[in-house]
Amino acid sequence: MPQRERSHAHILTQRIDIDDPTSSIAPPIYPSTTYARDNAHALPTVGPDGATLCYARPDNPTLRLPERMLAELEGGEDAALFASGMAAVTCVLNAVVRKGEIVFCPRRGYFAVRARIAEWCKAHGAEVMYYDPEESIEFPEEDVTTRAEGGRDRDVPVEKAPPLELPLSLFHRMAEMGQTMVPVALVWVESPANPTWDAMNITAVSILAKGFGARCVCVDSTVMTPICSKPLSLGADIVMHSATKYLNGHGDVLAGALVTKRKDGVWAKILHERKLGGAVLGSFDAYLLTRGMRTLELRVRHQSESALWLAKELSKAIVEKKVKLPSSNGAIVLYPGLEPTPEFPRPDYMFHKTNCPYGYYGGMLSVVFLVDRRQGQAKVKKPNLAKECAHFAANCRNWTCATSLGGFESLIEHRYSVEFSGPEYRNTPDDKQERRLVPHVPVGLLRLSVGLEKKEDLLRGFLQSLAEFKLPE
Numbered sequence: 178m179p180q181r182e183r184s185h186a187h188i189l190t191q192r193i194d195i196d197d198p199t200s201s202i203a204p205p206i207y208p209s210t211t212y213a214r215d216n217a218h219a220l221p222t223v224g225p226d227g228a229t230l231c232y233a234r235p236d237n238p239t240l241r242l243p244e245r246m247l248a249e250l251e252g253g254e255d256a257a258l259f260a261s262g263m264a265a266v267t268c269v270l271n272a273v274v275r276k277g278e279i280v281f282c283p284r285r286g287y288f289a290v291r292a293r294i295a296e297w298c299k300a301h302g303a304e305v306m307y308y309d310p311e312e313s314i315e316f317p318e319e320d321v322t323t324r325a326e327g328g329r330d331r332d333v334p335v336e337k338a339p340p341l342e343l344p345l346s347l348f349h350r351m352a353e354m355g356q357t358m359v360p361v362a363l364v365w366v367e368s369p370a371n372p373t374w375d376a377m378n379i380t381a382v383s384i385l386a387k388g389f390g391a392r393c394v395c396v397d398s399t400v401m402t403p404i405c406s407k408p409l410s411l412g413a414d415i416v417m418h419s420a421t422k423y424l425n426g427h428g429d430v431l432a433g434a435l436v437t438k439r440k441d442g443v444w445a446k447i448l449h450e451r452k453l454g455g456a457v458l459g460s461f462d463a464y465l466l467t468r469g470m471r472t473l474e475l476r477v478r479h480q481s482e483s484a485l486w487l488a489k490e491l492s493k494a495i496v497e498k499k500v501k502l503p504s505s506n507g508a509i510v511l512y513p514g515l516e517p518t519p520e521f522p523r524p525d526y527m528f529h530k531t532n533c534p535y536g537y538y539g540g541m542l543s544v545v546f547l548v549d550r551r552q553g554q555a556k557v558k559k560p561n562l563a564k565e566c567a568h569f570a571a572n573c574r575n576w577t578c579a580t581s582l583g584g585f586e587s588l589i590e591h592r593y594s595v596e597f598s599g600p601e602y603r604n605t606p607d608d609k610q611e612r613r614l615v616p617h618v619p620v621g622l623l624r625l626s627v628g629l630e631k632k633e634d635l636l637r638g639f640l641q642s643l644a645e646f647k648l649p650e
């Protein structure tokens with residue numbers, strides 16, 4: 178078979194070499210849970226590295242293809258697939274953190290991951306320290322690529338890097354912890370943070386974490402995908418994905434993934450933990466994931482372009498006062514790629530630019546209707562706004578009101594209604610003082626996952642629904 182050239186950022190639109198004697202274009206599915214030994218009781222081998230096949234929980238050839246694809250896309254040495262994103266998060270905790278150690282967790286980010294980290298640490302005698310990605314101190318101007326381990330990919334134009342900034346609260350908290358010499362096991366990063374899309378400078382966090390001897394920096398890159406950002410090239414050790422979202426992209430697979438910068442001791446523990454923990458992906462889901470990932474680049478580029486356009490158009494409509502819910506006090510649009518304006522300054526915009534050298538910022542944005550504070554703090558009309566936003570989301574034209582993100586179909590959701598209805602919120606975090614540090618999702622936040630529909634239809638549906646908005650009697 179002729180060799181095909183691959184450029185690192187574009188492999189998914191090209192043919193993926195399938196190690197199959199039939200030369201089939203679609204990869205085979207191996208549903209078998211076990212493999213026959215030969216007359217000498219030896220296990221069968223498969224693939225270029227001659228891996229042995231014994232039993233499907235640790236060894237499933239159907240998973241190896243999407244794992245290789247993802248490792249290559251992220252610029253890592255290996256990848257492992259899981260039964261869900263949360264299974265991947267739990268595997269990292271089990272494999273990396275020990276009793277008495279510290280886990281750094283951002284104050285903003287996907288609520289179930291924060292809940293999992295808090296619950297897990299409580300149950301295992303580890304300590305969670307929350308840090309704020311927004312507070313930062315500036316470091317002297319210097320090309321970030323010289324600091325990041327491995328630098329950036331060579332086929333990507335590198336803009337002049339912004340000054341390196343370190344999250345101030347992480348710095349303080351690490352310094353505090355340094356005085357007591359408690360080992361830092363894990364620094365969890367989610368950039369941009371779901372659903373407010375705050376950015377963290379992954380390079381800066383990684384340098385700081387390593388300086389304090391952290392064993393592992395893990396970046397949840399679900400929302401960015403390797404098409405927008407490659408955290409391993411910015412200094413992270415592990416990248417985590419809820420593959421349920423963009424990687425699959427079709428709303429029909431629940432899956433998680435971890436990708437490692439290097440096959441080291443931490444990675445060996447992760448593979449061991451997956452094997453004994455047992456939260457592996459099934460063969461048929463792995464096949465669907467492969468199929469979804471083949472169009473990842475095209476989907477994410479399209480979704481990023483539509484989301485940026487929508488973010489700009491919605492911001493314009495807000496500035497021109499075309500957007501108003503009855504009890505709201507104006508609105509703001511949160512989107513990682515939105516350049517700051519006098520009306521809506523985004524202090525973390527430069528962090529997004531640092532993390533996303535390809536010029537794509539993903540398909541997620543939020544519109545936040547602000548609480549009416551005209552009557553003073555005591556009379557904030559939160560319940561009204563929550564009810565209105567939930568009702569608006571459920572009735573918004575051309576958008577489907579549903580949880581999840583990253584699929585071909587555009588989804589809208591009122592996050593406050595979702596996050597406050599389950600037990601996860603009540604458990605996050607346990608300590609009252611820490612709880613004050615972890616902000617609630619804004620009550621008027623609508624999260625929009627931009628799909629593959631015509632962007633003009635999405636804008637028209639949203640604005641028309643706003644114009645016609647009425648609460649039920």
Ligand SMILES: Cc1ncc(COP(=O)(O)O)c(C=O)c1O
Pocket residue numbers: 261262263264287290367371397399400418419420421431432433581
């Ligand atoms: C950023 C992020 N991380 C992790 C997860 C958890 O992934 P899963 O639902 O596949 O378990 C989600 C799910 O919404 C998410 O949005």
